[in-house]
Amino acid sequence: MLKTLLSQVKEYKLPSILTPLCMLGEVICEMIIPVLMARIVDIGIYGQNMDYIFKTGGMMIVIAILGLLAGLGGAYYGSKASTGFAKNLRKAMFDNIQTFSFSNIDKFSTSGLVTRLTTDVTNIQNAYMMTLRMAMRAPSSMIVALVMSFIISPRLASIYFIAVLFLSVIIVFVMNRASKYFKEVFEKYDALNESVQENVSAIRVVKAYVREDYENDKFKKAARNIYNMFVKAEMNVVYMSPLMTGTVYACILLISWFGAHMIVGGELSTGNLMSLLTYCMNILMSLMFLAVIFVMLTMASASGKRIAEVIDEKADLTNPENPVAQVKDGSISFENVDFAYDRTSDEPVLKNINLEIKSGETIGIIGGTGSAKSSLVNLISRLYDVTKGTVKVGDVDVREYDMETLRDQVSVVLQKNVLFSGTILDNLRWGNKDATEEECKRACQMACADEFIERMPDGYNTVIEQGGTNVSGGQRQRLCIARALLKKPKILILDDSTSAVDTATDARIRKAFAEEIPGTTKLIIAQRISSVQNCDRIIVMDDGQVNGFGTHEELLKTNDIYREVYESQTGASGDADFDRPSA
CATH class of the missing domain: 1.20.1560.10 (ABC transporter type 1, transmembrane domain)
Incomplete structure (x- = not known):
């Protein structure tokens, strides 16, 4: 000492x-x-x-x-x-x-x-x-x-x-x-x-x-x-x-x-x-x-x-001796991945995950509370290390990358949206400190944040109070998405980041992503089927495992959990919910 x-x-x-x-x-x-x-x-x-x-x-x-x-x-x-x-x-x-x-x-x-x-x-x-x-x-x-x-x-x-x-x-x-x-x-x-x-x-x-x-x-x-x-x-x-x-x-x-x-x-x-x-x-x-x-x-x-x-206290995650300094593309693969927050735990949070995601794909992720959706995406930007197996980005194990390089190319909008004291522009430039005002406005247009910013008295120079208490939950989410877009990442992860946004705005955001950043791999965690049904493919998580992986149409035919929740949310039948076992 x-x-x-x-x-x-x-x-x-x-x-x-x-x-x-x-x-x-x-x-x-x-x-x-x-x-x-x-x-x-x-x-x-x-x-x-x-x-x-x-x-x-x-x-x-x-x-x-x-x-x-x-x-x-x-x-x-x-x-x-x-x-x-x-x-x-x-x-x-x-x-x-x-x-x-x-x-x-x-x-x-x-x-x-x-x-x-x-x-x-x-x-x-x-x-x-x-x-x-x-x-x-x-x-x-x-x-x-x-x-x-x-x-x-x-x-x-x-x-x-x-x-x-x-x-x-x-x-x-x-x-x-x-x-x-x-x-x-x-x-x-x-x-x-x-x-x-x-x-x-x-x-x-x-x-x-x-x-x-x-x-x-x-x-x-x-x-x-x-x-x-x-x-x-x-x-x-x-x-x-x-x-x-x-x-x-x-x-x-x-x-x-x-x-x-x-x-x-x-x-x-x-x-x-x-x-x-x-x-x-x-x-x-x-x-x-x-x-x-x-x-x-x-x-x-x-x-x-x-x-x-x-x-x-030594950081659990460190750079390797000769780190890879460039991310080739946004492809993602999980190979026999197990993960536990407590290394001594007998029961892992994620079990035997095997996934192949192509660069530029839009992937939806759904599942009940506690099904380990957030845990899954946290491994991609190496916020945690796997307990067993390998996670690759651009065909390279994430543990071989320089962490700053990896996290610059894997932009994450976390479940808890945090804004800092300062103007809207100051907050947006957390994504890119050198971003011009025009680039900030463009990112806000893609995130559908421009519409409420322009109604504010000081526009982009409006001061955000500590914790973002002077903006609504949906506005806070859209600002955080715009901030992530300014990084121009190869992989964009939205961890239930449009839950406070109405369905029409949610649809406009997804449309902007498809048109403006087609080369970026997009992972969208959501509770609403409407937020993910137009994705290229959808991952259904259940109790830390991949219960299903396919297109909307494929999952309706082959996956009981997905079909029951879809019918529940569209009013087709039943009263199913992610957190309730299927009949």
Whole structure:
């Protein structure tokens, strides 16, 4: 974990080195001042030597200024190093997330990734700054103060030493008890973020079903869980403060008592006693800082493990050593393909799939919910890898292609249509960042999106709100189809992408495809027979297997599932549905 995290310090190594050096300089200045103060008392005041007092006082002012400058330098470089480190951690996680396959993404919840990119990184940032500044300052201050105390009076310094050992044992014991709670609390943060994200993204549904009170209770429960975990952790940590305070006052009383006797006996000067009391405060304050550092490091350790999990996660899908950089055509073949989302599963989602699709064909795919239609097409653009068998595009195994090349030529309009914040043109150019406005308009005409875009006040410069909430479901689908067409792919996959479009518009879109992109292989997943009956051939999926493959007329004669659904949807007979077994 540490190796993964520290590898992201990168260009902030110099500030990370300068910060502890500045803090060390500040400590040295602070440790010199009590010595000079003792000399002022013993030599200047008792010796009534005003020149010595002014000279030594001037030295103290200069050293104090140097200490102040060192402290400011430590604060500046520490802030620069910690914020830069946090920036690199976020970038490393985000960059790696972009390489994830769908199976990698399935391992992490969206809310979990958000927590890691925000709360967890903030914890690491705070702990890193505290470590750079206080992890050098506190131990060095304590060690130097102990050494100086032993030089002045080994007998009195032994009091500090015993106190330090006692408090060190207490700190280790308390931190071990608190660490398990800090680890659990960040898992509770995931649940809280999930509650917020789900509520905000589905706020219209919440209001439509008048579920505000239920959502409020759900959020309060998640927030209460975090509160309870933090209380348990803090209840362990809180005992350190009175113990440390009691130890500090006990040390001061003992040093004052024994020191007074030693002054009377001539074994110690008044100035040295003042120095010892100052060092006492330095030592014990350093211990308190170390306790705070341990608390932050305990919290940061839990966060660090979660961040390292994301950075160290290796994409399941990678390019081969010498990838094929060109897709010859849009032909597709499945050869004895099995597929399971969980590699250890005994029951695959797709079983023994064998298909041959020619370049330029229009293929319809129908089947009941859960029949693995989407799983089938996801293998073509290598969003997942097959468990067994081979999927070929252009007579080449998809695993041999450069993935960017393959996905540029296999354009997919997924079931869940997503638009991004920005203008309509910005969204369309996700398909081709260099597309001209005329090319965008042409793609929209093919997708029958131009008719509603031109009615908007700003036309193609209309701003789409986050998630596309200011356009209807059908409009969103048509914009996503236009975006996919701008890639000018060799294979176009529409995964139930016209379900929110009326039948007349659906027919116009299919007609435009047939006339404008005849050379592109088109795979259309649909629930309506009318959306696929004019396709060159139709695949009927059932329970992860190909139940039938042929033209509309052939399937009516040979396939019971297809015939029953056709009769149901055209009103010929019966009340069959894809999700109901045939009679």
